[in-house]
Amino acid sequence: MKKHKLIIADDHKMFxxxxxxxxxxxxxxxxxxxxNSGKNVAKYLDINNSKEPIDLVVTDxxxxxLNGIELNRHIKEKHQKVKxxxxxxxxxxxxxxxxxxxxxxxxxxxxxxxxxxxTAIETILRGEKYFSQSIKDVYLKGMFSNEQxxxxxxxxxxxxxxxxxxQEFTTQEIADKxxxxxxxxxxxxxxxxxxxxxxxxxxLTKYAIKLGLLEE
Amino acid sequence: MKKHKLIIADDHKMFxxxxxxxxxxxxxxxxxxxxNSGKNVAKYLDINNSKEPIDLVVTDxxxxxLNGIELNRHIKEKHQKVKxxxxxxxxxxxxxxxxxxxxxxxxxxxxxxxxxxxTAIETILRGEKYFSQSIKDVYLKGMFSNEQxxxxxxxxxxxxxxxxxxQEFTTQEIADKxxxxxxxxxxxxxxxxxxxxxxxxxxLTKYAIKLGLLEE
DNA sequence: AACAAACTCACGGTAAACGGGGTAAAACAC
DNA sequence: GTGTTTTACCCCGTTTACCGTGAGTTTGTT
Numbered sequence: 001m002k003k004h005k006l007i008i009a010d011d012h013k014m015f016x017x018x019x020x021x022x023x024x025x026x027x028x029x030x031x032x033x034x035x036n037s038g039k040n041v042a043k044y045l046d047i048n049n050s051k052e053p054i055d056l057v058v059t060d061x062x063x064x065x066l067n068g069i070e071l072n073r074h075i076k077e078k079h080q081k082v083k084x085x086x087x088x089x090x091x092x093x094x095x096x097x098x099x100x101x102x103x104x105x106x107x108x109x110x111x112x113x114x115x116x117x118x119t120a121i122e123t124i125l126r127g128e129k130y131f132s133q134s135i136k137d138v139y140l141k142g143m144f145s146n147e148q149x150x151x152x153x154x155x156x157x158x159x160x161x162x163x164x165x166x167q168e169f170t171t172q173e174i175a176d177k178x179x180x181x182x183x184x185x186x187x188x189x190x191x192x193x194x195x196x197x198x199x200x201x202x203x204l205t206k207y208a209i210k211l212g213l214l215e216e
Numbered sequence: 217m218k219k220h221k222l223i224i225a226d227d228h229k230m231f232x233x234x235x236x237x238x239x240x241x242x243x244x245x246x247x248x249x250x251x252n253s254g255k256n257v258a259k260y261l262d263i264n265n266s267k268e269p270i271d272l273v274v275t276d277x278x279x280x281x282l283n284g285i286e287l288n289r290h291i292k293e294k295h296q297k298v299k300x301x302x303x304x305x306x307x308x309x310x311x312x313x314x315x316x317x318x319x320x321x322x323x324x325x326x327x328x329x330x331x332x333x334x335t336a337i338e339t340i341l342r343g344e345k346y347f348s349q350s351i352k353d354v355y356l357k358g359m360f361s362n363e364q365x366x367x368x369x370x371x372x373x374x375x376x377x378x379x380x381x382x383q384e385f386t387t388q389e390i391a392d393k394x395x396x397x398x399x400x401x402x403x404x405x406x407x408x409x410x411x412x413x414x415x416x417x418x419x420l421t422k423y424a425i426k427l428g429l430l431e432e
Numbered sequence: 433a434a435c436a437a438a439c440t441c442a443c444g445g446t447a448a449a450c451g452g453g454g455t456a457a458a459a460c461a462c
Numbered sequence: 463g464t465g466t467t468t469t470a471c472c473c474c475g476t477t478t479a480c481c482g483t484g485a486g487t488t489t490g491t492t
Contacts, residue, residue: 012326014303014333018234036327087230110228111252117230155438166422168415170478183441190481199384200448201479205421206382206430214422371468386448400470406451416478417449 003030004125010060011036022114038066042074054082055125061088073102083124096139106130161188166208219246220341226276227252238330254282258290270298277304289318299340312355322346377404382424
């Protein structure tokens with residue numbers, strides 16, 4: 001019987017050790033590489049995958065250099081045959097949605113049982129998808145939450161203005177910055193307040209943060 | 217040689233498995249209990265510790281029911297002889313400060329090497345403290361960051377007002393709510409703006425969030 | 433071509449926030 | 463028991479935000 005070739009990636013070394021000890025005990029699997037960043041996985045695949053094709057990459061979401069989302073995207077673009085399984089904390093709905101949109105093959109939270117992880121891996125290697133119930137819950141909840149819908153209901157310009165508002169710029173300053181009339185910005189402000197169902201600048205600011213419009 | 221009795225607690229089962237496999241391989245240690253919440257550890261100690269004293273509790277910070285901070289506090293109050301080692305992600309300075317204030321015996325981030333974990337445990341069992349360099353860095357950085365200082369520079373009343381401001385209440389509404397003159401609230405508003413070095417409500421709101429004054 | 437979004441601008445009014453300047457009693461610390 | 467911080471209060475002037483209502487123009491879709 002041919003062993004399935006796996007890569008596992010997580011920046012928490014102890015967790016990586018844990019995964020490794022679970023998977024190395026199974027003779028069906030060969031751990032070809034363990035990595036603490038997505039970049040190392042991508043690099044490895046880009047160089048070696050044609051010679052020695054990998055079956056599955058098990059990866060965390062939060063990683064330096066190239067995170068799990070980006071790694072999954074890279075794999076699904078450049079190495080379509082390689083399956084991906086995300087093993088991470090429970091993330092927000094958007095993360096899950098992004099991953100599924102990018103055709104990830106499975107998602108198991110880190111608080112799952114060992115057995116569920118093994119089931120997930122088997123299922124995926126058979127060519128099916130595997131998502132834990134809690135992940136499906138998050139996904140569905142996200143579908144009907146208004147955060148997501150509201151974000152989509154905002155146009156590009158509205159998001160731009162919202163961002164500047166939350167960055168403490170006044171209407172006049174934003175108008176100057178965008179070469180628009182201050183009346184225009186006032187309109188946006190009004191629309192944002194009614195669309196997001198908030199009362200004032202404080203509510204707008206909170207939404208800007210929630211929607212991830214602010215970096216620093 | 218008498219084995220040291222350990223308890224490990226983490227709500228991520230796979231990580232727990234990892235820890236277990238690392239520690240169970242060492243014959244110096246006996247894993248008396250693995251738990252996925254702080255409450256279970258506290259309960260166990262409260263009932264059994266007099267008969268069969270535990271030497272060390274290894275715990276995560278983020279856990280349901282009773283988190284690592286609360287668990288550590290409980291242990292240091294009720295079971296002074298039991299050492300505690302936190303193994304968790306890198307947390308903010310305040311978490312680390314709270315833990316050290318509560319006399320935790322060590323802190324190792326989850327991305328540490330297996331060997332460092334073992335070193336930490338040995339050190340602590342010898343009666344010394346062990347903190348990874350990255351944890352010390354976070355601690356020191358927190359000492360000189362202004363977020364912490366600013367938070368302390370705010371009085372109770374100021375925090376209360378700031379919270380209400382960020383909750384989208386107007387000056388008048390806050391005045392009514394706290395049975396104060398609206399002039400008073402205006403003063404607080406001004407002081408907050410100058411203390412926190414922001415320009416307006418948006419900046420105040422961001423600080424309220426950063427300082428953790430808002431729940432939902 | 434028709435239609436809907438998205439984007440732009442305008443006016444008038446009320447309410448609120450912002451900025452600068454104060455006073456003063458109570459609580460806490462040294 | 464003197465000094466500092468906290469809490470609470472006041473006035474005034476200016477700016478900005480908020481609200482309603484409306485309307486032209488561009489852009490993309492079917």
